[in-house]
Amino acid sequence: MAMKKIINNPDQVVDEMLDGLVFAYDSLVERIPGTIVVHRKVEKDGKVGLVSGGGSGHEPSHAGFVGKGMLSAAVAGQVFTSPTPDQVFEGIKASDEGEGVFLIIKNYTGDVMNFEMAQDLADLEDIKVETVVVDDDIAVEDSTYTAGKRGVAGTVLVHKILGAAAEEGKSLEEIKALADRLIPNIKTIGVALNPATNPEVGSPGFEIEDDEIEYGVGIHGEPGYRREKLKPSKELATELIEQLKKAFNWNKGDEYAVLVNGMGATPLMEQFIFMNDVKKLLVDQEGLNLSFRKIGDYMTSIDMEGLSLTLVRLEDEKWLDYLNMPVDTISW
Amino acid sequence: MAMKKIINNPDQVVDEMLDGLVFAYDSLVERIPGTIVVHRKVEKDGKVGLVSGGGSGHEPSHAGFVGKGMLSAAVAGQVFTSPTPDQVFEGIKASDEGEGVFLIIKNYTGDVMNFEMAQDLADLEDIKVETVVVDDDIAVEDSTYTAGKRGVAGTVLVHKILGAAAEEGKSLEEIKALADRLIPNIKTIGVALNPATNPEVGSPGFEIEDDEIEYGVGIHGEPGYRREKLKPSKELATELIEQLKKAFNWNKGDEYAVLVNGMGATPLMEQFIFMNDVKKLLVDQEGLNLSFRKIGDYMTSIDMEGLSLTLVRLEDEKWLDYLNMPVDTISW
Numbered sequence: 001m002a003m004k005k006i007i008n009n010p011d012q013v014v015d016e017m018l019d020g021l022v023f024a025y026d027s028l029v030e031r032i033p034g035t036i037v038v039h040r041k042v043e044k045d046g047k048v049g050l051v052s053g054g055g056s057g058h059e060p061s062h063a064g065f066v067g068k069g070m071l072s073a074a075v076a077g078q079v080f081t082s083p084t085p086d087q088v089f090e091g092i093k094a095s096d097e098g099e100g101v102f103l104i105i106k107n108y109t110g111d112v113m114n115f116e117m118a119q120d121l122a123d124l125e126d127i128k129v130e131t132v133v134v135d136d137d138i139a140v141e142d143s144t145y146t147a148g149k150r151g152v153a154g155t156v157l158v159h160k161i162l163g164a165a166a167e168e169g170k171s172l173e174e175i176k177a178l179a180d181r182l183i184p185n186i187k188t189i190g191v192a193l194n195p196a197t198n199p200e201v202g203s204p205g206f207e208i209e210d211d212e213i214e215y216g217v218g219i220h221g222e223p224g225y226r227r228e229k230l231k232p233s234k235e236l237a238t239e240l241i242e243q244l245k246k247a248f249n250w251n252k253g254d255e256y257a258v259l260v261n262g263m264g265a266t267p268l269m270e271q272f273i274f275m276n277d278v279k280k281l282l283v284d285q286e287g288l289n290l291s292f293r294k295i296g297d298y299m300t301s302i303d304m305e306g307l308s309l310t311l312v313r314l315e316d317e318k319w320l321d322y323l324n325m326p327v328d329t330i331s332w
Numbered sequence: 333m334a335m336k337k338i339i340n341n342p343d344q345v346v347d348e349m350l351d352g353l354v355f356a357y358d359s360l361v362e363r364i365p366g367t368i369v370v371h372r373k374v375e376k377d378g379k380v381g382l383v384s385g386g387g388s389g390h391e392p393s394h395a396g397f398v399g400k401g402m403l404s405a406a407v408a409g410q411v412f413t414s415p416t417p418d419q420v421f422e423g424i425k426a427s428d429e430g431e432g433v434f435l436i437i438k439n440y441t442g443d444v445m446n447f448e449m450a451q452d453l454a455d456l457e458d459i460k461v462e463t464v465v466v467d468d469d470i471a472v473e474d475s476t477y478t479a480g481k482r483g484v485a486g487t488v489l490v491h492k493i494l495g496a497a498a499e500e501g502k503s504l505e506e507i508k509a510l511a512d513r514l515i516p517n518i519k520t521i522g523v524a525l526n527p528a529t530n531p532e533v534g535s536p537g538f539e540i541e542d543d544e545i546e547y548g549v550g551i552h553g554e555p556g557y558r559r560e561k562l563k564p565s566k567e568l569a570t571e572l573i574e575q576l577k578k579a580f581n582w583n584k585g586d587e588y589a590v591l592v593n594g595m596g597a598t599p600l601m602e603q604f605i606f607m608n609d610v611k612k613l614l615v616d617q618e619g620l621n622l623s624f625r626k627i628g629d630y631m632t633s634i635d636m637e638g639l640s641l642t643l644v645r646l647e648d649e650k651w652l653d654y655l656n657m658p659v660d661t662i663s664w
Contacts, residue, residue, distance in 0.1 A: 004525050004542065006602040006639065008564045008609070016565075017601050020608030024592075024625045059600035193336050199601075210336065232340045233348075260356075265597040267635045268391035269349050269531075270338040276352030277340070293356045297629075303599045307338065 003202045005303075010199040014056045014078055021063055025330050028067050036083060037091045038063040039073045042328075048166045048175055049073070049095030052104040052159060053088065054111050055080040057198065057302045058219060059264075061156060064331030070163035071329075072101075079198050079302070080220045082110035088118035092127060100128030100172035102179070104158055106151025107135040130172050132179035134158050136188040136310065138247045139216025139225050150218050153261040153299035154186035154310045157323070160332065164322035185315055187247050188261075189240050190308030192217035192224065196264065196301045205304075215239060219263070219301040233270070237277035240309045245286070248313060252287035257294075257323055259310040264300035266307050271295050274307060292323045298331070335534045337635075342531040346388045346410055353395055357662050360399050368415060369423045370395040371405045374660075380498045380507055381405070381427030384436040384491060385420065386443050387412040389530065389634045390551060391596075393488060396663030402495035403661075404433070411530050411634070412552045414442035420450035424459060432460030432504035434511070436490055438483030439467040462504050464511035466490050468520040468642065470579045471548025471557050482550050485593040485631035486518040486642045489655070492664065496654035517647055519579050520593075521572045522640030524549035524556065528596065528633045537636075547571060551595075551633040565602070569609035572641045577618070580645060584619035589626075589655055591642040596632035598639050603627050606639060624655045630663070 007013055018038060022031045029038050037053075052062045053075030062074035072095035077083035092101045101122065105115045112133060119129040136154030143150055161182060165175055192214050195204040205221030208214060213231070216224030231239075250256075260275045262268070275295050282288045291314065299308075314320050339345055350370060354363045361370050369385075384394045385407030394406035404427035409415035424433045433454065437447045444465060451461040468486030475482055493514060497507055524546050527536040537553030540546060545563070548556030563571075582588075592607045594600070607627050614620045623646065631640075646652050 004545075004562060004637070006525070006565045006568060006598070006606050008566055008605065013601060013605060016608045017604040020604035020606070020611065020627075023611045024604070024607050024627045057601065059604070064600075193338070213336075230336060233338045234340055236338060264599045265635065265637075266338070267596045267632065268396075268629070269345060269389065269634060272349040272352035272356070272391070273340065273345060274338050274352070275356050276348045279352070279355045295352075295356045297600070300599065302601060303597065305336070305597075 003197055003199065005199055007199050013199050014076055018076060028328065028330060029063065032090055032094055035090045036076045036087050037073050037094060038066050038076065039094045040066045040068065042068045044097040046097050046099055047169060048099045048172050049097055049101040050104065050163055050166050051075065051091045051095050051101055053083055053091065054106050055082055058299050060297065060331035061299045065156060065159045065329050067327060067329030069167045069325060069327030070159050070332060079200050082108065082114045085114045085117035085121060088115050089121040092118060092122045092129060096127045100130065102162065102172060102175050103129060103131040104155065104162065105131055105133045106155050107133045107148055108145045108151065109147060110145065128172055130176040132183060134183060136186045137218065138187045138189050138243060143218055144222040145220060150222065152188045152219050153259060153308045154188045156298045157186060157257065157259060157310065157312055158182060161319055161322040163327065164325040185313040186310065187244055188308050188310040189243050190217060190306060191215050191236050191240065192263065192304055192306035194305040195221050196304040198302060217306065219299060221301065233274050234277040237274060237281055241281050244311055248311065250288060253289060255289045255291050255314040257292035257312040257314055258290045259298065260295040261299055261308045261310060262297040263304040263306040264297060265303040265305045271307060278309065291320055335529055335531065337531055339531050345531050346408055350408055360660060360662060361395065364422055364426055367422045368408045368419050369405050369426060370398050370408065371426045372398045372400065374400045376429040378429050378431055379501055380431045380504050381429055381433040382436065382495055382498050383407065383423045383427050383433055385415055385423065386438050387414055390631050392629065392663035393631045397488060397491045397661050399659060399661035401499045401657060401659030402491050402664060411532050414440065414446045417446045417449035417453060420447050421453040424450060424454045424461060428459045432462065434494065434504060434507050435461060435463040436487065436494065437463055437465045438487050439465045439480055440477045440483065441479060442477065460504055462508040464515060466515060468518045469550065470519045470521050470575060475550055476554040477552060484520045484551050485591060485640045486520045488630045489518060489589065489591060489642065489644055490514060493651055493654040495659065496657040517645040518642065519576055520640050520642040521548060521575050522638060523547050523568050523572065524595065524636055524638035526637040527553050528636040530634065549638065551631060553633065565606050566609040569606060569613055573613050576641065576643055580643065582620060585621060587621045587623050587646040589624035589644040589646055590622045591630065592627040593631055593640045593642060594629040595636035595638040596629060597635040597637045603639060610641065623652055
């Protein structure tokens, strides 16, 4: 099948996409000239800067979460390809307000390496940098581009919670401590119906039958843990929730935040239906208290069909306040 | 091809979807028990109520725009099927605060008939109701479900502008006058790459070759005006803008609002790239002043691939204020 996309030159998708995004929302964000860094238009007031990014193809991540109360800057690599250290360093420099910069890194080998090299570059210029690596995907250990677990949609909730803490004036050390407490409490698992097509490649990332789904596929099309015939929404929810229950080992009455995340080509109709099944299983059946809920396309895989389910155990009531704090971004 | 969707019973999609939506955002909206009406949770303060709706399958329209500053209620019919007059009347009753209710109707024969019958029901109970019919799609005259032009993505901007006016305390008569001035200044045209599959039908709404696109397809898959081989984003933008230019007959320096609207399965990557081409053509080449810009999935056609381009001629500077006024909704 021919690649059917609204693009121009497949090699220029990131460049044109960033220009289109910045044009659409130029009151909120700007592109630092000559870079792939989207930076917020907020007056600096001596707070810790927050920087994330990674390969493109996960829109609205991460540029959609740049703005007051969330990220200071996002660095957008080529599709499914980590940005280089010098570009991450541009993001760090733009985001430093004298109190240091915190990097939120999804756990992929290339991202971890390049963001840490950027940290070294910042050290040379006396910009304090701390980091956290998000590895929320419980589907598989070690994967195509990853040692350990992959970083997926839970990363957006890390942006939100740490962004609120930074906005509140927390120090770099406090944000680091918060991040280290938060990460083990965020877990995600997904299901894919159809693969994404990377425009730089031109063909789907994997093959799947018309009546099959795959549990645990990664946001770059990495293999999941089981392939089955398509099932009703409620059964898909049951499977994903069983995995999350094993990982969290929750008790009735425990408090959680939930994110149902579309993978890019999943209509909201299906996401809402799935959320209704999640509610029946987690609230009515398991007795959890889902005190924060969010649904939509947050961490996509270009035009993949499928969705993921993220839970955050709210072991500190402050985290709920942070999730609810207003922000000024394109996509939160 | 088998229908590959995350649903349970195809006949229950609207019911389950509404429950999922209301669960996810129960601080903003509620479902009126026993109805298909989503109503905002805002204390009544004697303002004009605003009600819209129509067939489902256009999510986040219309329930995603229910909330302070936009709609009072949205009525969600079966997929691509107008809600019945009694359900629209339930929406009207819930939204009346003593100052009357204004109905925003997309121009489809069934919607116009059923919303006007609901107006008659309201008259019997002395609720003042005024209406406007949105017919912003310039692609074709008369269509599968329409006499005249179809109502499409521009409807969301009508929600926004009239919603701000209602929030500001304008009277029913003032809102009617504003709506009548606004409608001729809103025009939309779209392009489809692939059809939607209505879950209640189970097969795609039309057939199209792997390398073909169709200009002017409606949001229920109604026929457009020309089919061609797939072209680069810039050429698609050129075609749509030529049609809009003929319809508006603009001059350099004229002020417009622009909405790039994804049809449900179009990744943000493509929408941003398209917006970049719109900017080059409308701003750099035509010299228009695009003082309001918005991009994303606002009026979808389930899982259709494609997008539409809406322009609003801002002949009154107040309209820009109304577009920029903050709201408290799920999806604006």
